[in-house]
Amino acid sequence: MMLHPELLRAARTARRPLLLATALLAATACTHLLQAVLLALVLGAVASGDLTGLPPLLAAVLAAVAARALLTRWQRRVAVGAGSAVRVGLRDELLVRLGRTGPARHTDVRSGAVRATLVDGVEGVDAYVSRYLPQFLVTCVLPLPPLVAVTVLEPWAGAVLAPALLLALFAPRWWDRLLARRGERHWGAYEALAADYLEALQGMPALRALGAVGQVRARLAERSDTLHRATVAKLRVSLVDTGITDLAVQGGTVAAVLVACWSAAAGHPAATSTYLVLLLTAECFRPVRDLSREWHSGYLGVSAADGIAALRTAPGGVPDTGHLTAGPGQGPEIRFDDVRFTYPGTGRPALRGVSFTAPAGRTTAIVGPSGAGKSTLVGLLLRHHEPGGGRVLLDGAEVGAHTLGSLRRQIAVVSQHTYLFHDTVAENLRLARPDATDGELRAAARAAGVHDEILALSDGYATVIGERGSTLSGGQRQRLALARALLADAPVLVLDEATSAVDEHREAGIVRELVRAARGRTCLVVAHRLASVRHADRIVVLDGDGRVEAVGDHTALLAADGMYARLVEAGEAA
Numbered sequence: 273m274m275l276h277p278e279l280l281r282a283a284r285t286a287r288r289p290l291l292l293a294t295a296l297l298a299a300t301a302c303t304h305l306l307q308a309v310l311l312a313l314v315l316g317a318v319a320s321g322d323l324t325g326l327p328p329l330l331a332a333v334l335a336a337v338a339a340r341a342l343l344t345r346w347q348r349r350v351a352v353g354a355g356s357a358v359r360v361g362l363r364d365e366l367l368v369r370l371g372r373t374g375p376a377r378h379t380d381v382r383s384g385a386v387r388a389t390l391v392d393g394v395e396g397v398d399a400y401v402s403r404y405l406p407q408f409l410v411t412c413v414l415p416l417p418p419l420v421a422v423t424v425l426e427p428w429a430g431a432v433l434a435p436a437l438l439l440a441l442f443a444p445r446w447w448d449r450l451l452a453r454r455g456e457r458h459w460g461a462y463e464a465l466a467a468d469y470l471e472a473l474q475g476m477p478a479l480r481a482l483g484a485v486g487q488v489r490a491r492l493a494e495r496s497d498t499l500h501r502a503t504v505a506k507l508r509v510s511l512v513d514t515g516i517t518d519l520a521v522q523g524g525t526v527a528a529v530l531v532a533c534w535s536a537a538a539g540h541p542a543a544t545s546t547y548l549v550l551l552l553t554a555e556c557f558r559p560v561r562d563l564s565r566e567w568h569s570g571y572l573g574v575s576a577a578d579g580i581a582a583l584r585t586a587p588g589g590v591p592d593t594g595h596l597t598a599g600p601g602q603g604p605e606i607r608f609d610d611v612r613f614t615y616p617g618t619g620r621p622a623l624r625g626v627s628f629t630a631p632a633g634r635t636t637a638i639v640g641p642s643g644a645g646k647s648t649l650v651g652l653l654l655r656h657h658e659p660g661g662g663r664v665l666l667d668g669a670e671v672g673a674h675t676l677g678s679l680r681r682q683i684a685v686v687s688q689h690t691y692l693f694h695d696t697v698a699e700n701l702r703l704a705r706p707d708a709t710d711g712e713l714r715a716a717a718r719a720a721g722v723h724d725e726i727l728a729l730s731d732g733y734a735t736v737i738g739e740r741g742s743t744l745s746g747g748q749r750q751r752l753a754l755a756r757a758l759l760a761d762a763p764v765l766v767l768d769e770a771t772s773a774v775d776e777h778r779e780a781g782i783v784r785e786l787v788r789a790a791r792g793r794t795c796l797v798v799a800h801r802l803a804s805v806r807h808a809d810r811i812v813v814l815d816g817d818g819r820v821e822a823v824g825d826h827t828a829l830l831a832a833d834g835m836y837a838r839l840v841e842a843g844e845a846a
């Protein structure tokens with residue numbers, strides 16, 4: 273009888289259908305009561321030898337059975353619909369939240385665990401709200417009428433029935449806390465196993481190359497064992513819970529029946545009353561037995577509820593309070609003004625007062641040693657984080673003044689971590705612009721230098737490229753991601769190590785094509801290979817300490833003989 277606030281909150285999204293499902297369940301239970309009364313009358317008539325009223329009584333019993341069949345079917349349909357609405361709504365809400373929390377959140381949660389919560393946990397919520405909750409509400413009310421009837425007919429039977437009923441309902445509540453703890457432990461073990469399996473599958477090429485498959489197998493076996501032990505521990509408490517309910521139900525029924533029989537033997541009530549007491553005693557306990565059965569389907573939801581609440585209320589992400597929206601247009605000026613930033617939980621600032629301007633419609637390169645803060649600048653431009661100080665401005669307006677959706681639509685990013693989905697080449701490209709024509713797809717692919725290779729695939733643009741584009745080379749994946757960003761037709765194009773997996777010769781050609789294709793847009797190019805950015809209109813050099821060391825073009829920076837010259841020299845030597 274566990275009522276978890278997170279699950280009740282989820283249930284509110286389908287309040288009406290759930291109330292209807294509960295009403296139908298109550299009506300179904302009433303047919304059982306009616307049937308019990310009718311059967312008692314039938315048995316009473318048979319016992320008294322007066323069979324004249326028997327046919328209409330038997331017809332009424334059949335009608336009750338038929339009505340119950342219809343009501344049960346209707347109830348299941350409504351309950352399944354309500355559960356499905358809750359499930360879909362909850363998954364959608366969690367996905368929106370995950371989209372908002374951004375990279376900060378993604379570093380401290382594991383994808384496999386989130387997947388388990390989103391898929392299996394939410395399935396458990398469905399079972400809880402569509403099966404357990406209606407039965408719980410019915411159980412709160414429906415045992416009362418037969419209990420009152422039995423008490424009126426045979427007070428002694430009522431006197432033993434009432435405590436047995438209370439015992440069946442409330443004794444297992446002593447175990448609720450333990451049940452909840454065991455459920456959480458089981459769910460934690462399940463999430464950990466799901467996360468480990470997902471990671472092992474995704475990292476299989478690396479594990480094979482390292483000869484570490486055996487180690488991972490051992491770890492997974494240990495995790496499976498932990499899950500098994502958690503499952504057994506959970507079942508043990510759950511079975512004690514069910515056992516107590518069953519004991520109270522059986523004991524109560526037997527005691528009430530014995531009292532009724534003793535009373536009948538002593539010649540007190542009429543035969544029909546005795547039958548009524550016997551049959552209504554069983555009906556008294558029916559909702560309790562049904563609740564105990566539904567509990568097992570809802571238990572998974574209770575176990576996953578805390579994880580769902582944690583995902584739903586996860587902190588992180590930036591407030592979406594801006595109001596500016598920008599349509600397609602020329603590339604804006606981007607300005608970083610004394611920007612400072614420290615990642616949460618780290619004592620060391622990643623950026624210490626960075627100021628520079630990327631002129632509108634031009635290409636600005638950001639270079640510097642590894643860890644200098646180049647990708648952090650891109651993250652701040654996209655508002656994955658808020659700066660600790662200073663401002664990031666697009667055409668003079670702070671990025672926070674734009675709505676998040678509009679800001680991110682204005683900026684197409686190709687990062688070193690491209691993501692391609694298990695779908696066709698064309699559909700992967702159309703993620704950026706669902707209404708793009710075939711001609712536009714080809715133009716973008718040509719500009720990114722990948723068109724000919726797409727045509728060489730078995731089905732051209734209709735080829736399914738596997739999970740994360742696994743059937744493509746690293747360079748092809750990056751160029752496909754470039755084509756996707758070009759197709760987005762955003763006024764700002766950010767290339768964060770976007771061509772690192774492409775060979776140098778091809779890289780020069782791609783960058784040339786990109787600059788041509790991106791004409792009119794503001795381009796920010798983060799690169800290690802300086803040869804690919806030497807033609808940039810402006811080059812910003814970050815030192816290894818999160819500060820701007822110099823700004824200029826290739827020739828001026830070489831002449832200044834600072835860090836840029838040293839980086840170029842090191843690149844050439846390599």
Ligand SMILES: Nc1ncnc2c1ncn2[C@@H]1O[C@H](COP(=O)(O)OP(=O)(O)OP(=O)(O)O)[C@@H](O)[C@H]1O
Pocket residue numbers: 379615616618622640641642643644645646647648649
């Ligand atoms: N999510 C994070 N949490 C904590 N620290 C981080 C995080 N991401 C980056 N850092 C730290 O911030 C600093 C700047 O990182 P950033 O990724 O911006 O450097 P970068 O110049 O892009 O490096 P690279 O050229 O190697 O990609 C580094 O010291 C890095 O360790």
